[in-house]
Amino acid sequence: MTPQSHFTVVAPLAAGREGGLRELLDTMNSAPGMADPGNAMLPFGAFERLHFARLVLLGDPTLADVEAYGFRPPQAPLYLAFMGDCDGPARRMLADLSQRAEAGLRQIFAHCEGFDAHGDLLTWMLAHDTPVAANYVNWVGRSVLQIRQESALQRVLSAKVVRRPLASGAEAQAARRGLITFVEAEKQAGRLALAPPERTPSGWRIAKFANLVIVPLAGLIALPVLIVLLPWLVYLLRTRETSDPEICPRPQAEALQALQDLEDRDVSNQYTAIGSLKPGRFRRWLLSLLLVLVDYACRHVFTRGRLARVQTIHFARWVFLDDKRRVMFASNYDGGHQAYMDDFINKVGWGLNLLFSNGLGWPRTRWLILGGARIEQSFKRYQRRHQIPTQVWYKAYPGLALVDLKRNQRIREGLERERMSDAQALAWLRLL
Amino acid sequence: MKAQTPMHEIDRDDIQGLLRSGYGHHTEACFLLLRIKDREAARAWLAAAPVTSAAMVERPVGTDASIQPEPLPETVLQLALSSAGLRALGIADDVIEGFAEEFVSGMDGDANRARRLGDVGASAPERWQWGAGQRVPHVLVLLYALPGHLDPWRRTIEQQCMAGFDTLACLQTADSLDREPFGFRDGISQPKIDWERQRPARDDAQLAYSNLSCLGEFVLGYPNEYGGYTDRPLLDAQRDTQATLPRAEDAPDQADLGRNGSYLVLRQLQQDVRGFWTFLDGAAGGDTDQRERFAAAMVGRTLQGVPLVAATKASDAAASSADLNAFTYQSDPQGLRCPLGAHIRRANPRNADLPAGTRGIISRLIRTLGFDEEALQQDLVASTRFHRLLRRGRKYGAATLAESLAGPPGAPVGLHFICLGANLARQFEFVQDAWLTGTKFDGLTAESDPQLGTRIPAPDGTPTDGYSIPQPDGSDRRITGLPRFVTVLGGGYFFLPGIRALRYLAAAH
Numbered sequence: 001m002t003p004q005s006h007f008t009v010v011a012p013l014a015a016g017r018e019g020g021l022r023e024l025l026d027t028m029n030s031a032p033g034m035a036d037p038g039n040a041m042l043p044f045g046a047f048e049r050l051h052f053a054r055l056v057l058l059g060d061p062t063l064a065d066v067e068a069y070g071f072r073p074p075q076a077p078l079y080l081a082f083m084g085d086c087d088g089p090a091r092r093m094l095a096d097l098s099q100r101a102e103a104g105l106r107q108i109f110a111h112c113e114g115f116d117a118h119g120d121l122l123t124w125m126l127a128h129d130t131p132v133a134a135n136y137v138n139w140v141g142r143s144v145l146q147i148r149q150e151s152a153l154q155r156v157l158s159a160k161v162v163r164r165p166l167a168s169g170a171e172a173q174a175a176r177r178g179l180i181t182f183v184e185a186e187k188q189a190g191r192l193a194l195a196p197p198e199r200t201p202s203g204w205r206i207a208k209f210a211n212l213v214i215v216p217l218a219g220l221i222a223l224p225v226l227i228v229l230l231p232w233l234v235y236l237l238r239t240r241e242t243s244d245p246e247i248c249p250r251p252q253a254e255a256l257q258a259l260q261d262l263e264d265r266d267v268s269n270q271y272t273a274i275g276s277l278k279p280g281r282f283r284r285w286l287l288s289l290l291l292v293l294v295d296y297a298c299r300h301v302f303t304r305g306r307l308a309r310v311q312t313i314h315f316a317r318w319v320f321l322d323d324k325r326r327v328m329f330a331s332n333y334d335g336g337h338q339a340y341m342d343d344f345i346n347k348v349g350w351g352l353n354l355l356f357s358n359g360l361g362w363p364r365t366r367w368l369i370l371g372g373a374r375i376e377q378s379f380k381r382y383q384r385r386h387q388i389p390t391q392v393w394y395k396a397y398p399g400l401a402l403v404d405l406k407r408n409q410r411i412r413e414g415l416e417r418e419r420m421s422d423a424q425a426l427a428w429l430r431l432l
Numbered sequence: 433m434k435a436q437t438p439m440h441e442i443d444r445d446d447i448q449g450l451l452r453s454g455y456g457h458h459t460e461a462c463f464l465l466l467r468i469k470d471r472e473a474a475r476a477w478l479a480a481a482p483v484t485s486a487a488m489v490e491r492p493v494g495t496d497a498s499i500q501p502e503p504l505p506e507t508v509l510q511l512a513l514s515s516a517g518l519r520a521l522g523i524a525d526d527v528i529e530g531f532a533e534e535f536v537s538g539m540d541g542d543a544n545r546a547r548r549l550g551d552v553g554a555s556a557p558e559r560w561q562w563g564a565g566q567r568v569p570h571v572l573v574l575l576y577a578l579p580g581h582l583d584p585w586r587r588t589i590e591q592q593c594m595a596g597f598d599t600l601a602c603l604q605t606a607d608s609l610d611r612e613p614f615g616f617r618d619g620i621s622q623p624k625i626d627w628e629r630q631r632p633a634r635d636d637a638q639l640a641y642s643n644l645s646c647l648g649e650f651v652l653g654y655p656n657e658y659g660g661y662t663d664r665p666l667l668d669a670q671r672d673t674q675a676t677l678p679r680a681e682d683a684p685d686q687a688d689l690g691r692n693g694s695y696l697v698l699r700q701l702q703q704d705v706r707g708f709w710t711f712l713d714g715a716a717g718g719d720t721d722q723r724e725r726f727a728a729a730m731v732g733r734t735l736q737g738v739p740l741v742a743a744t745k746a747s748d749a750a751a752s753s754a755d756l757n758a759f760t761y762q763s764d765p766q767g768l769r770c771p772l773g774a775h776i777r778r779a780n781p782r783n784a785d786l787p788a789g790t791r792g793i794i795s796r797l798i799r800t801l802g803f804d805e806e807a808l809q810q811d812l813v814a815s816t817r818f819h820r821l822l823r824r825g826r827k828y829g830a831a832t833l834a835e836s837l838a839g840p841p842g843a844p845v846g847l848h849f850i851c852l853g854a855n856l857a858r859q860f861e862f863v864q865d866a867w868l869t870g871t872k873f874d875g876l877t878a879e880s881d882p883q884l885g886t887r888i889p890a891p892d893g894t895p896t897d898g899y900s901i902p903q904p905d906g907s908d909r910r911i912t913g914l915p916r917f918v919t920v921l922g923g924g925y926f927f928l929p930g931i932r933a934l935r936y937l938a939a940a941h
Binding site for chain 2: 161250260308309310339345350375430
C-alpha cells in the first residue's frame, strides 16, 4: 500500500508583487481557476503521484473582525500557499517538483519575500513547508496510478459486460470468468494494466503505530488533570459561548461572484477558507487539542471512504498560521458548493462546531457541538465570507468522484478474487 | 364571521392564494411578462392591483358542514416581481440586497448558475426567448379563470397595465391539467405545508421521512425546518411609518418586507414529445408495451401515476390518489423496482436525516458517526425535507399526448414550470443542480435526469446520455444515446410578495 502525504509550502509575498503573481498564476489555467495539466510553468499532469494541488493567495478579508473584541486588527502578511496531496513521502514529491519544474517554481516563488534566486529550491520549499494540524485522506493507500488503472478497467468492463438477465448462478459465474479471461487478454496485449500494490513502507507503519499508542497515552496522563479542571473548563466554555460575538454578515456580492466563477467546472470542487481564532489562550488550547484528536481520528479511524458521515471529501487539512492566531482550511470535495454546505450542516454540524466554533465570529454554539452550523443562514454567510478564491487548482482524475473511485476499487477487488459464491458473482456483475 | 384566532394565526388576507392553491378549478390561465415603461403609472397600478388572497380561495376545513363556502372567484390575479423590477420601481438598493443573492443576481445573471442549473448549450440564457438581458421581465402577472372567463379577464388587466407597462410576452397555457406533455399524470407529489404551525419550530433530527413541511420552508417570515428564519429584507420602522408592513416575528421592532411572501421560479421548458416517444420506440424495438415500461422506468411512475416502487398488478388498477404519494424508497435501496436515477426519485428522494437503522441511542450514534457501512451506502443522499418544491406549473401547447404526436413537428409544447419556496439556493437550485443535473446522484456514474438532462458530456469527455435500469439478476440494463428532450426557453426568479408588502413596494420611494 502506498500511503498518502501532503505538502503546504507557505511564504509571504514580497511588497508590490501581488498583481504580477496573480497574472502569472492565471497563465497556468485553461479555465478560470482550473489548472491546465500540461501548462509550461508547472505541468501538474506530468507528476504521476500527485492527486490534488493548488496555488492560492491567502488574502484574509476578515482580519478586522477582531475589532469586535476591542483589539486593533493585526498586520498579517499576504501569503502564497502551494499545497498538494501525493502518493509517497511529500519530500520526494517536492524534490521531484523542484527538479522537473524548477524554472516555473522559481518564477512563482520569486514573488515571495526572501526567495533567493540562486539558492537551492528544494531546501527553500522544505523550509517553508508548514506543519498541518490535522489532515484527512478519503482512502488511505489508494494511489493515483490505482485510480487511473481501475477507472480504465471499469470503462472496459462496463462496455463489455452482457446486460441481460442471467438464468442462474452458474451463468453469473461463467460471465465473471469470461470477463476475467478478457481482462487477462487485454493485459497481455498491453491495453490494460493493473499494477499490484506496492509494499507498505515500514517507516510509515512504525510511525502510525507510534501515533496510535502515544496519543492515548498522553491523554491518559493528562486525564486526571483534565477531570479536576473540567468544571472550570466548562465554565470557561459556557461563559464564552454565551457572550462571544457572532460576525456573519452577507459576503460582498463581488467576492461571492469571484468564488463562483471558479466553481462547478468538474464533478469536484475546491474550497479554501481562512480566519482568526477567537482571542485568548482558552480557544487556542482548545482548538489545538481538538485538532490533535481530529488528526488522530483521520489517521486511525476515518481512513476508508468517509469522514464521519461525509463521503464526498477527497482530501482536507487544517493549518495554523501566524503563531496559531489564524487557521486555514482547505479541501477537495465532490458536487456543488451548496450540496457540500448542506452536507456539512445536516450530517456533521456537530463536528464543524467542535472545530470552527473556535473561530472568530462563528454562529453561536451550545456545549461546543449544538447550534452553530445548524443556524443555517448565519453559517452559510459565515463560511462564504471566509472562503477565498483558489487561483490554480489541479485534480489528477477529472470527471471521477469518490463514488466512482470506491466502485471501481470494488470491481477490481472482485476481479482479482480467487473464488466467489454465485450470489457474490452476481453482485459483482451488478457493479459494472 | 371569523373564528377566534390564536395570536400565532397567519394573516390569510395578506398571503397570495397561489401558496395555498394551484387553482385546479381555474383551468384557464395565462402569464403576462411585463416591463415597466412608466414608473409612476406602474406604481399606481401595483398599489391597487386586484390580487387574490389565500382567504379568498380558501375552502373551510374541518368546520361545520352547514356553512356554505364562499363561491370561488371567477378570476384570479397573482403578482410577482423580479429584482430588475424592484430596481425599475426605484426601490432602494439596500432593501433589494436584503433578498436572497440568487434573486438579486437573477436566473440569467451568472455563468456559474447556468452551469449548475444545466442552462447550457441549447438551453443557455443567451438563447432564451425571454428572461435574459433586456428581456428580463420586471413583473409577472399570473391570470387564472374558471372555464370561459379568461379572455375578458386578460383584456381587462392588459387595459389596466397599458399605461405603466410594456408586455414582453404572454405565456399561454393549455386547459387540461392532469397530464404533462409527455403523457404522465403530473402534480401528484407536493409537500404538505404546516399552515396550522403545529410542527414544533426547532432544530431536531428527523428519523422518518415526512411530507409535512414547516410553514417557513415556503412562506417567508416564519420558522423553517431548521427552526430558523430565512433571510429577507427587514426594515427599520422609520422606513415604514404608515405601518403598511407586518412586523418581523424574530425582530419585533423591524418591518418584515418578506413576511407572507415567497420566491417564485418560472422556467419555460420546451418538451420534445415526439422525440421522447420516438427514441423510446427505438430502444424498445417497436414493442409498445416495452416502450411504455421504459418511459415509466425513466419517470418512476406509470403513465397513470402509480409509483413503480409501490406498483403491483393489483394496485395499478386500484390505486387511489392518496396512495400515489404515500411511499418511500426504503424498501428498494438498489433501485430494482424504481431505478435510482428515475425522475421522481431524483426530484424527491423521500429520505430522513439519518439512514434507517434500529431504534436506540447506540444505533443512532453509530450511524451519526458513520460507522455503519450498510447505512453509509444509503446515505449518499439525505435530509430531503430541506429540499422540497411547491410546484405550480402549467403546461402549454397541445392538450393531450395524442394531439402532440399528431401535431406538426416542432410545434411548441411544454411546461411553464413554476415552483415556490423560501430559499432559492437550498430548494430549487439545489434540487436542479445536485439531484437532477448531477451525474453522480446516489452513486450513479454517467447520467443525469432522464427527462431533463442536457446530455452534454462532462468537461473530461465522459458522456452523460445514458440511463441505467437495475435488474436483480444481471448487470444494469442501460439505455444509451439519450437525446435532449427538454430545452429551457426562458426563466426567471421572482418575489411573490405578501399583499401588504406589494402595496408597500408600490408606494416606497
